[in-house]
Amino acid sequence: MDLNPFLKYLTVIVSSMVKFIFGPFEGLALGLTKIDTALATAFGMMISVVLITLFFHFFKTKVFPRFGKKRKLFTVANRRKVRVWSKYGILGVSFLTPVILSPIGGALIANAFGEKKYKIFLWMSIMALGWGFIMTYAVFELSHLFGF
Numbered sequence: 050m051d052l053n054p055f056l057k058y059l060t061v062i063v064s065s066m067v068k069f070i071f072g073p074f075e076g077l078a079l080g081l082t083k084i085d086t087a088l089a090t091a092f093g094m095m096i097s098v099v100l101i102t103l104f105f106h107f108f109k110t111k112v113f114p115r116f117g118k119k120r121k122l123f124t125v126a127n128r129r130k131v132r133v134w135s136k137y138g139i140l141g142v143s144f145l146t147p148v149i150l151s152p153i154g155g156a157l158i159a160n161a162f163g164e165k166k167y168k169i170f171l172w173m174s175i176m177a178l179g180w181g182f183i184m185t186y187a188v189f190e191l192s193h194l195f196g197f
Contacts, residue, residue: 057081058089065093069147069180073188074195083182083189091174091181094152098173101156102166130158139164143172147180 052060057079065072072093076086101108133141139159146155152173159169188195 052079058085061086061089062093062096065090066097066152068151069094069177070184072181073185076185077188077192083185086189087178087181087185090185091177094147094177094181095170095174097152098146098156098169098177101153102160102169105157105160134158134162139168139172143169143176146173147176147184152177 057076058081060079061072061075061081064075069090072090073086076083076089081089137144142150142155142159146152150158155173156169159173
């Protein structure tokens with residue numbers, strides 16, 4: 050069963066919106082080229098980043114308060130986030146978003162610390178493209194280890 054080419058790209062984009070590394074694996078499994086896979090993966094991440102950034106105020110005021118009681122402000126995890134943000138800022142969060150954080154998580158952190166939207170879009174897109182090509186190349190070249 051051969052998927053419509055549009056559906057192949059859409060699958061890579063949607064999976065990359067949730068977790069960046071899913072994109073290269075999807076692209077490999079669906080038979081896309083390295084360049085197409087890397088670009089679709091970066092595009093998927095950026096859709097998440099743009100949506101979270103544009104609607105962050107709505108999430109912060111309407112959605113998040115519905116999820117239970119107030120959380121503790123001074124926790125070990127929160128202190129770690131503040132320390133990382135203070136040391137590396139948007140560049141560090143953008144660098145770590147595709148590798149460690151998810152596109153959603155990275156966008157939430159950047160917005161929570163009040164970074165300007167244009168900086169979030171700029172640095173996240175640069176890192177999405179860079180990591181998109183690096184991870185796609187690695188997955189495609191090492192695919193024999195995964196049994197593809």
